[in-house]
Structure formats: structure tokens, C-alpha cells
Amino acid sequence: MDNQLKSLSKLFTERLLRIPDYQRGYAWTNKQLKDFWADIVQLENGQNHYVGVLTFEDVPPIDYKTWDDDEWIISSKNFEPFYVVDGQQRLTTSLILIQSILESIDQNATLGYLTLSEIKKRYIFDSQPDGISGSYIFGYHKDNPSYEFLKTKIFNNN
Template identity: 65%
Template sequence: METTLLTLSKIFTERLFRIPDYQRGYAWTEKQLKDFWSDLEQLEIGKNHYVGVLTLERVDEKSFNKWDDDKWIIKSKKYEPYYIVDGQQRLTTAIILIEAIVESLNENEELNYTSVCDIRRKYIFESKDKGISRSYMFGYEKDNPSYEFLKTKIFCENSEENYIE
């Protein structure tokens, strides 16, 4: 088993993450969220902070071929699909925080010399067909009830019934 220390940016470089059905839903309490936030507040500028283990499992072609909304990004853009085996709660919290930060900015703003559009494309979603459909970089498998919640309540996308495919 390969062990590598990576930044969040490296983790999300050309990778697509799904939380498998056997994983529990998001369950962090206020205490864990406060600990996470406290760690961020105490982090010195330019320093890294170890947040724990992230265990990933490469998704085989048979499995990702069921991901109708995401096959295009895996096959044409060569993104690698992974299941999150361990670290799902931390990664979910980080993505929710990134989404909240991006939502607080104007579209033409930059954060750390990176455009809001580029941040969204790296961590949240990539659009195809002129923005009609999206592939989320992180989420649940489509048949999991948490999929729709994450998409509509956290990422603020309209329900899938509103899309013409």
C-alpha cells in the first residue's frame, strides 16, 4: 500500500471522488467542526497541517461505467475515479468549507491568485455541454440519498428534475 503526504490541491488534481454506499453519512458534531476550525485558525501562513489519513480505492471501469453523469470526465479528460474508504468526514467538511468560501466571493474575484471559476472547477464541479450538466469532483454515488442532499443543499444546484438531458 502506497503512503504519500499530499496537499488538498494535489489530492484533487484530476481525481473524482465518490463515497461508497457502505460508508455512513456525514456525522460530524459541533465538537468535531469546532476542532477542525480551530486547527485552521492556528495554522500559520505558508505552513502545512496534517489532518489525518485519507484512504482511497481506485474505482474499476465496470463500476464507473454506471456513473452516467461522470463517464465523460473520466474518459475524455482522464480523471481518475476513487472511492473514499477512510477520511470521508474530514474531506466532506473541507469541501463544504471551500464551497462556502467560493459562494462568498464574486465570480470575478481571485483567492490566492486563483480565480473563483478555477477553484470551483478543481474542487466542486466541472461543467459540460455549456453548463447544462455537471460532474462533481466529490460526492456520493447517485443512488445514495445523500447524493441529492449534497448537490442541492450544499452545492445549491437545482434538483435533477429541473435538468433536460
């Protein structure tokens, strides 16, 4: 992956992002959340929020071949799997904000010419056309307790 500044939208284009097992769980406190929100609120129209340096690492095939729920999106939709080595607190907070926005606005609304369904598909969860299985675009490994918390408490998927 190159070293160019990218929008969140570009970071999530055809990428599957996973927090590796050695990373700690989500740990931001009210102070970091207030700082993040203050930065967002102070943005002027047309300005971007700089989230800092994010470090991704390619996931070796031997690892992602064991991700039963995600194999379809990697092989059929050509999503590239990456480990988030640095920046998971900022990315998680951004995804929590996106999920909160999706929950708080009219379900028929559009944001930036995208329907809420398209936004969810890009950042949160995409499923096969038959609906039998799907993949979280960002998250933890299934055996990590943080996976279940993110899935049920943040993304409201039981």
C-alpha cells in the first residue's frame, strides 16, 4: 500500500481490515473521544479530518484461507485483506461514528449520494447475493472477545 493521504472511503475500497490477535481491544476513554469529536465539530465545510498515520500489513494467504466467513469476499470480490497494525483505535472510533449516523437518520436518506445500505455495505458489512453469509469489512478475528462485542453492541447484529 502506498504512503499517500487517503480518505476513509478510499481506505475501505475493496479492503477487508482485521485487527491482529496481538493488538489490544478498543481502549479509548472519554478524553480521546471528546478530542476526536471536537476535531470533527470544528471542521469547516470542504475540510477533511486527518486521523493520523495508519499502518496496514498484508495478510498472508495461510491466515485468510482460514477465515470461512470472509473467503467469498476475498476470492469473488477481490477484496484485499489487511491487518491494522497501527490506528485501530482511530478506525474503530470512525466506524462507531458511521454506525451511529446510520442509526440516527431516516432510513430513506442518502449521504453523499449513497444510500444507507450502500454505506453499510462499504464500511460495516457486505453479504453474498444469496444472503447466506457475509463479512464484516472491519473487525477482529472471530475468536477474539472484541469481535462479538463489536458485532452485537456496536453493529447491533445478533
